[in-house]
Amino acid sequence: MGRLFALGAGDALEFRVLGPLEIMHRGRSCTPSAPKVLQVLAMLVLRANRIVHIDSLIEELWGDRPPRSALTTIQTYIYQLRRFLEREGFAEDGEEFVLTRAPGYILRVRPEQVDLQRFLRLADSGRAHLRERRYAEAARHLRAALELWAGSPLANVPTGGLLSASIANLQEQQLAVLQLRIQAEMEMGLHRELIGELRSLVALHPLDEWLHGQLIRVLDRSGRRGDALMAYHRLRATLDEELGLPPSPEIQQIHHQLLRAS
Numbered sequence: 001m002g003r004l005f006a007l008g009a010g011d012a013l014e015f016r017v018l019g020p021l022e023i024m025h026r027g028r029s030c031t032p033s034a035p036k037v038l039q040v041l042a043m044l045v046l047r048a049n050r051i052v053h054i055d056s057l058i059e060e061l062w063g064d065r066p067p068r069s070a071l072t073t074i075q076t077y078i079y080q081l082r083r084f085l086e087r088e089g090f091a092e093d094g095e096e097f098v099l100t101r102a103p104g105y106i107l108r109v110r111p112e113q114v115d116l117q118r119f120l121r122l123a124d125s126g127r128a129h130l131r132e133r134r135y136a137e138a139a140r141h142l143r144a145a146l147e148l149w150a151g152s153p154l155a156n157v158p159t160g161g162l163l164s165a166s167i168a169n170l171q172e173q174q175l176a177v178l179q180l181r182i183q184a185e186m187e188m189g190l191h192r193e194l195i196g197e198l199r200s201l202v203a204l205h206p207l208d209e210w211l212h213g214q215l216i217r218v219l220d221r222s223g224r225r226g227d228a229l230m231a232y233h234r235l236r237a238t239l240d241e242e243l244g245l246p247p248s249p250e251i252q253q254i255h256h257q258l259l260r261a262s
Contacts, residue, residue, distance in 0.1 A: 209235070
């Protein structure tokens, strides 16, 4: 596969997007500082080993008002990115790393060199274990996926419309995996252990009824039915105040079950 993979063998070279955008090489951060080059790099890493259309790069950098020099300017940013990779010793020729492929460019890496790809692989494995009711294995894989996150995705990158949409999608995927991990650990009977985390999560996501529902359940299953009822009433008050809506039928069913058991 060329000098690229020889120089970036194994885990020595890593691209991180689940937090600040970073290129890590043998534990050292080697990340471009120019904002527009960072944007281009982010687009390439998110679609690693797939073509990023030059029109997408132009839309990300300038929206619907690109300058006449947009194409030439993109080519300049690609040139700067390739020279950066050469200076850092990742490849003797940056074109081995960032390939020109009509109608755009490809960042060529191994999937395991991108934290997002490892996250997706671990999440898929966790889902498969959960479907098979192998809850401990599911929790382990899902927890490992979540441990790859180091903050808000692309936290140090200026973003246009396309990257902003990608960030929102990544955050939804993170929350979905978190919910699956909680589900697996509840199936393992770790109710008391989840109370503190779920309290923190409902504070961060006050309108997320699924999280509130799990908090109510773990409180009840931990012998704290009064606290569970209080958690329900807080959710109902929040939904009424913020949205003018009652809790969902599922949450109301949980509440009815609590009352019947009282």
